[in-house]
Every structure is written in C-alpha cells, then in structure tokens.
Amino acid sequence: KNEVEQSPQNLTAQEGEFITINCSYSVGISALHWLQQHPGGGIVSLFMLSSGKKKHGRLIATINIQEKHSSLHITASHPRDSAVYICAVRYERGAQKLVFGQGTRLTINP
Amino acid sequence: EAGVAQSPRYKIIEKRQSVAFWCNPISGHATLYWYQQILGQGPKLLIQFQNNGVVDDSQLPKDRFSAERLKGVDSTLKIQPAKLEDSAVYLCASSLGVGLDEQYFGPGTRLTVT
Numbered sequence: 001k002n003e004v005e006q007s008p009q010n011l012t013a014q015e016g017e018f019i020t021i022n023c024s025y026s027v028g029i030s031a032l033h034w035l036q037q038h039p040g041g042g043i044v045s046l047f048m049l050s051s052g053k054k055k056h057g058r059l060i061a062t063i064n065i066q067e068k069h070s071s072l073h074i075t076a077s078h079p080r081d082s083a084v085y086i087c088a089v090r091y092e093r094g095a096q097k098l099v100f101g102q103g104t105r106l107t108i109n110p
Numbered sequence: 111e112a113g114v115a116q117s118p119r120y121k122i123i124e125k126r127q128s129v130a131f132w133c134n135p136i137s138g139h140a141t142l143y144w145y146q147q148i149l150g151q152g153p154k155l156l157i158q159f160q161n162n163g164v165v166d167d168s169q170l171p172k173d174r175f176s177a178e179r180l181k182g183v184d185s186t187l188k189i190q191p192a193k194l195e196d197s198a199v200y201l202c203a204s205s206l207g208v209g210l211d212e213q214y215f216g217p218g219t220r221l222t223v224t
Contacts, residue, residue, distance in 0.1 A: 004152070043153075043201065043215035086152050097143075097166055098213065100152030 003027065006087050006101035014109055019074040021104045023087030026068065030092045034061050034072050037084040037103065046072070046085075077108045112136065114216035116202050122222045128190040131219045135183070135204030141165075143213065144177055144187050145201040153201055159185060160208065192223045 005024045013019060023032070034046045047054050047061040049070065054061050058077075063070040074081055087101040115134040123129050135142050140161050145153035156175065157167040162182040170177070174193070179185040189196055199218040205211040 040217065042217045043203075045212050045214075048212060088152070097155045097158060100154070102150070102152050 002102060003099050004087055004089055004101040006085075006104050008104060009102065010105045010107075012107045012109065013077060015078060017077050017108075019077050019081070019106065019108075021072045021085050021087075021106070023070045023072070023101055024068060025087075025089045025099075027089075028092035029065075029068075029089040031090045032063055032070050033088040033090075033098065034070075035086040035088060037086060039083075043086070074106075079108045079110050082107050114202055114204050114214055116200075116216035116219055118219055119217060120220050120222075122224065123192055125194055125223050126191040128188065129192055129221060130186050130188045131200050131202075131221075133185045133187070133202030133216060135185075135202070136214055139204035139206055139214070140182075141205045141208050141211070142179055142185050143203040143205075144185070145203065147199045147201055147218070149198070156187070165208070189221075192221075194223050197221055197223045 003026055007022045031048055031050045033048050035043050036046050037043045049061055049063045058075045060073040072085055084103040084105050086103045088098040090098055114136055117132050121129055142159045144156045146156050147153040156170045157177045158165040159179040162179050175189055177187045199220050201218045202216040203213040205213045
C-alpha cells in the first residue's frame, strides 16, 4: 500500500465541469503539496498546504489534518488543465523528503 | 530567473551500458534532489544534497547508481551498468533550504534502456 494514495487514477471530463482529485495519507505531516505535470516531464508546484484552504484562480486546495485527506478542485475546467496532478507530503518526523502519490491523469475534452 | 537545467533531455542506451545525467540548480539554492519517476508512478527520491553533502540517499541503488555535487552547485547522476528497469524519467529539483521550502523541478531526462 502506498503511503500517499490518490483517486481517481484517471479522470476524463468535459470542458466546464467541476473537477475534484483526492489525496489520502497515512502518517502525520508538516505540509502537503499539489503539483502539476505536463507531458514532457516538467513539474510545477501549485500549492503547499499545512491547514485549511488555498485558492489560486480556478484552483482550490483543501486539507483536513485530522482525517489525513486533501482535495484539489478545478472550477470551470478547460482543455489546458489536462495534465497529471500529483499530491506529495512531507512527514512531520524524520527525513524531510517529499513522498509522492502516483498521480491523477486528468483529460478535459472540448 | 533561470530555472533548473538538466541535460540531456532524452537518452537511449543498451543494458549494461553507462549513462550520466547533469543538473544545474537555480542559483543560490543549497538543496538539490534527484528523483526517479517510472511511467505511471509518482517521483521517488534517489538522493538529496545540502550544498555538497549528502542528506538522504536511502533509496539510491548504490551498487549501480552514484551521484556527486562536488562544488555545491551542479550535480551529476550516473548509472553503471544500466538495467532495463532503470528506464524512467530522472528529475532534478532544487530548493533554497530544506523543510518547508518549495522545490523547483527541472524538465527531466527520459532514459530508455533496451
């Protein structure tokens, strides 16, 4: 079992739909990151969260520390949002490394 | 501000051959990371440097993989000899420090071992 689990693994939707991607983890963390990876490999950081909610444009990220769960929402989705979205956590104790989920491949059709 | 640079972008080698990847982090970033990303999976940390010292190499297959960051700036990752299962994208990232600092990723090197 992965330490960081994302769902769904693949998601296809129509332009304009509201998108939700989920991330669950099993240990105490100091921070959770949402990252976007486009074809070709480049990874861009979208959010870093330790509590509550953050919003940037059409993207919203929430985290529930007690339930060890985070969600990434995209409002009014657009084909350019098509990418792999990756959740990563930094453990509260021990090594400072990031542990990544397997990613969610999002395809938005026009 | 220039981003994290990596080269080459693509490499195809036969098994048992050697290969080296190069990374130049963002100027002033003390921490450098090498990740391996196998198709369909999230990145996995291979090694983390703080300046020119190794912070974490617990998941680096040391019988075939090596990495160095001699002057605390750019870094090389080497595989010798390569195996089929080493086919992956090798990502380099850097951050100002450690802990909660944001990591900035390079474009990656896609390695295919045949």
